[in-house]
Amino acid sequence: MLKLVTGGSSNGKSEYAENIIVSSGIYPRFYIATMEIYDEESEKRVAKHRKARAEKGFETIECRSGLLNLIIPERSAVLLECMSNLTANEMFGNCGKDGVKERILKGADMLFRRCALLVIVTNELFSDGINYSDDLTQEYLNVLAEINRELAKRADKVYELVCNIPVIWKA
């Protein structure tokens, strides 16, 4: 089972995604953390998410890039958060920006095959009406959007969180 959770920033995506896993009752539970910690602000953000997960029985696995190399026990419940970070890390990291979409989707497919339940959090970054003058940002947005669309095709359910309310796009 694959569930995709999207939405704008600070709309309650993380909590909703965590609760999908908690209410499934499946153990073990893994949280794949993708965020690069590079300053105090991201440290705070990570601390906030860690606290929210503390009571929910998640074991955290750090994965900034190279999803395909992860080893996850079969039949577990996995929360991958979030695709926008992973895509940025993959694109601007050592492996280079060629084949980012294919690498990430291969990794997601591998997880999907091994897990009993996979929840992927992604982000709506596409509606601010800005044409980014640097080609790289524009390319990043295109790649992330393509990944989101591919994941939505594979997903059993797709939710958009708006003000903490789930809007069901695919059920």
Next chain:
Amino acid sequence: MILIIGGMAQGKLDYVLGQTGLSKNDVARDMENAKERPVLYGLHDIIAKLLKDGRDPEREIEELITVNPDIIVVCNELGCGVVPIDPFERLWRDCVGRVCCMLALNAQRVERVLCGLPLVLKGEGEWS
């Protein structure tokens, strides 16, 4: 209370005025007038101003809905873009998101307006 959200220039205020029969004179655009008027418009701008003045938007808006519990709050959706480079813009859009989550939790109705059309996210039946 009622929360109306949506992108800019989607017809949120016209929709509210149409539903309620209120006029633009009934619409507050700052915290002070919001205590008495039935509609608060442009919450995202007000939050930016509160943050710039070093005030606590979450607390003040929570207070507002206890003082004026039937208010209709209109706010732009801001969170659907690339994370801004400017730290204040990051703080602002996160704050707007959190305040809207809080308002939605307390609201009898939440609607999202797109191309002038409402999508009901929370609540049932007609506007009372």
